[in-house]
Amino acid sequence: AQSVTQLDSQVPVFEEAPVELRCNYSSSVSVYLFWYVQYPNQGLQLLLKYLSGSTLVESINGFEAEFNKSQTSFHLRKPSVHISDTAEYFCAVSASGSARQLTFGSGTQLTVLP
Amino acid sequence: EPEVTQTPSHQVTQMGQEVILRCVPISNHLYFYWYRQILGQKVEFLVSFYNNEISEKSEIFDDQFSVERPDGSNFTLKIRSTKLEDSAMYFCASTLWDRVGYTFGSGTRLTVV
Numbered sequence: 001a002q003s004v005t006q007l008d009s010q011v012p013v014f015e016e017a018p019v020e021l022r023c024n025y026s027s028s029v030s031v032y033l034f035w036y037v038q039y040p041n042q043g044l045q046l047l048l049k050y051l052s053g054s055t056l057v058e059s060i061n062g063f064e065a066e067f068n069k070s071q072t073s074f075h076l077r078k079p080s081v082h083i084s085d086t087a088e089y090f091c092a093v094s095a096s097g098s099a100r101q102l103t104f105g106s107g108t109q110l111t112v113l114p
Numbered sequence: 115e116p117e118v119t120q121t122p123s124h125q126v127t128q129m130g131q132e133v134i135l136r137c138v139p140i141s142n143h144l145y146f147y148w149y150r151q152i153l154g155q156k157v158e159f160l161v162s163f164y165n166n167e168i169s170e171k172s173e174i175f176d177d178q179f180s181v182e183r184p185d186g187s188n189f190t191l192k193i194r195s196t197k198l199e200d201s202a203m204y205f206c207a208s209t210l211w212d213r214v215g216y217t218f219g220s221g222t223r224l225t226v227v
Contacts, residue, residue, distance in 0.1 A: 046217070090157060092157075101147070101172075102159060
């Protein structure tokens with residue numbers, strides 16, 4: 001079984017400042033890792049994923065995450081945030097192999113302040 | 115971009131009543147899922163469905179729950195006799211077998227009164 005820990009439930013940050021949302025996981029098997037974003041009253045949107053290969057993955061809107069196997073982490077970073085990045089961010093993990101259930105962290109509410 | 119569509123967006127039902135939540139997954143996807151998110155809590159896996167049968171289910175998915183793909187496009191979650199604690203946001207998701215990424219619908223908020 002897998003588990004995910006998102007250490008920060010709330011992260012307030014000023015516009016144009018950098019941000020890091022932390023995610024740690026535990027698993028006895030190889031995993032795939034995901035970040036999802038949920039805007040108010042909307043569903044979960046895939047932000048980025050790590051399946052294999054390069055440990056640094058990027059999204060189209062400037063976020064990036066790095067898979068660190070030794071530290072069992074998959075932290076999400078953005079060098080300069082915008083007001084529109086305000087949302088809840090969920091880290092998720094699944095066992096590698098054929099399509100499997102996702103295990104989610106408890107989420108981090110990112111609030112970008114003007 | 116292809117979407118997973120869920121209806122209704124919000125449903126209110128009385129305790130003990132049956133509800134059916136509906137989802138239209140992306141047409142060429144092969145795996146289908148239901149997740150739920152109780153207010154203030156984590157998103158939790160309920161069930162996965164592949165090749166017209168349940169492939170995995172969680173402890174939450176007891177005999178009160180069932181899933182069906184009645185016509186090759188819809189994917190439904192039925193709760194036979196709703197309880198207050200079934201109040202949650204229910205998300206449908208689908209994915210291709212090659213794990214390009216799970217696509218979630220926008221959810222159905224179920225309120226049991």
